[in-house]
Amino acid sequence: MPEEIKKExxxxxxxxxxxxxxxTLGNYLGAMKGWPAFQDDFDTVFGIxxxxxxxxxxxxxxxxxxxxxxxxxxxxxxxxxxxSILFVQSHVPQHxxxxxxxxxxxxxxxxxRMTQFKDKSQQHSDNVNSGLFTYPxxxxxxxxxxxxxxxxxxxxxxxxxxxxxxxxxxxxxIYGNVFTVPEPYIPKNGARVMSLADPTRKMSKSDxxxxxxxxxxxxxxxxxxxxxxxxxxxxxxxxxxxxxxxINNLMTIxxxxxxxxxxxxxxxxxxxxxxxxxxxxxxxVVAELEPVQKKYKEYMADKAYLQEQWTKGxxxxxxxxxxxxxxAMKKIGFLAK
Numbered sequence: 001m002p003e004e005i006k007k008e009x010x011x012x013x014x015x016x017x018x019x020x021x022x023x024t025l026g027n028y029l030g031a032m033k034g035w036p037a038f039q040d041d042f043d044t045v046f047g048i049x050x051x052x053x054x055x056x057x058x059x060x061x062x063x064x065x066x067x068x069x070x071x072x073x074x075x076x077x078x079x080x081x082x083x084s085i086l087f088v089q090s091h092v093p094q095h096x097x098x099x100x101x102x103x104x105x106x107x108x109x110x111x112x113r114m115t116q117f118k119d120k121s122q123q124h125s126d127n128v129n130s131g132l133f134t135y136p137x138x139x140x141x142x143x144x145x146x147x148x149x150x151x152x153x154x155x156x157x158x159x160x161x162x163x164x165x166x167x168x169x170x171x172x173x174i175y176g177n178v179f180t181v182p183e184p185y186i187p188k189n190g191a192r193v194m195s196l197a198d199p200t201r202k203m204s205k206s207d208x209x210x211x212x213x214x215x216x217x218x219x220x221x222x223x224x225x226x227x228x229x230x231x232x233x234x235x236x237x238x239x240x241x242x243x244x245x246x247i248n249n250l251m252t253i254x255x256x257x258x259x260x261x262x263x264x265x266x267x268x269x270x271x272x273x274x275x276x277x278x279x280x281x282x283x284x285v286v287a288e289l290e291p292v293q294k295k296y297k298e299y300m301a302d303k304a305y306l307q308e309q310w311t312k313g314x315x316x317x318x319x320x321x322x323x324x325x326x327x328a329m330k331k332i333g334f335l336a337k
Contacts, residue, residue: 013042013185014148016049016089019066020058023073025214025285026193026203028292029256031152034187036078038152044084045146046074047317051089051096052139055132071310072299073216076292081309089142091314094321098141099134101328105171106137110163140164143182145321150185158184175331179324191256196230199245217293220286227282228275238269238277247274254281257288 015035017023023032038044048070053063067088079086089095111133143151143164153161161184168179193203197212207213211229218226232246240251240262251265254277260268269277299306330336 010043011149013150014045016047018049018053019070020053021205022215022217024203029191029193032077039083046086048088076295085316087313087317088310092317094325099138102137102140136160136163140167144179145324147180148182151182152185191252194249199249223286224282227278232274239266250281257284
């Protein structure tokens with residue numbers, strides 16, 4: 001009888017993104033560009049976190065449109081439904097169910113310390129709802145449902161992963177080994193992209209200055225215009241140094257899309273003005289996004305295909321997540337169907 005060789009199980013990674021706007025160049029270079037490679041190294045789960053988005057009031061029509069657009073963009077950057085679970089969060093009711101259970105295993109004081117709740121409460125003082133307060137419980141459910149081993153996180157999400165770990169450890173401490181306790185994963189090649197209008201602040205979907213943010217679906221002429229108006233300094237020397245926030249940001253972007261090191265970039269633009277450099281960065285970004293935008297237009301022209309994929313994704317996500325939910329409910333003491 002031939003000896004059976006067991007393949008080591010790939011670690012599972014999970015990433016969710018909100019459909020509150022078209023993703024930015026910062027989202028792309030900071031995370032999304034690296035996601036297709038994840039599919040070879042990890043058992044990958046990707047989701048559109050539309051339930052999270054309603055902690056802030058959304059226009060219903062716009063929310064639906066942006067969810068479709070984001071699904072198309074995730075496919076366009078290289079996510080493969082044959083390799084990954086790719087779903088819309090509201091299509092998987094297990095998220096809300098486990099979210100409620102975890103509410104009951106999360107302490108009020110823990111939620112009260114969350115910095116994002118404080119920040120968003122100030123930004124949306126006319127709508128400080130309980131969903132905004134208990135948001136980390138749903139985020140914990142998103143992660144724990146899929147028994148994720150790793151969660152790629154930026155600095156602004158680290159606190160939410162820490163509370164998810166605390167909730168998992170508390171639940172496991174009471175009922176035994178129910179949830180995998182996830183580890184943070186800091187992508188090696190993720191670039192931190194700042195606003196083109198204020199390079200001391202992160203590029204953001206919610207930036208009130210339209211010149212500061214490049215969106216993945218911006219037309220080439222719009223991208224070029226934004227880079228040409230990017231804030232720099234008066235030195236006129238392309239080099240990475242403290243106090244040169246605008247140039248540092250442009251060098252980071254240029255490096256991320258061309259693969260060139262900072263030294264090589266400094267040599268390439270030695271003796272040249274900022275105008276030349278801004279044009280080169282803009283052209284490099286246009287070239288980087290061209291295949292993404294081409295695929296995006298193709299997917300958006302075939303809504304039936306998109307619907308077929310998110311329906312399949314929901315079915316797979318429900319099967320996987322239901323196993324975890326059943327286990328948790330049994331441990332708590334709920335009556336089985």
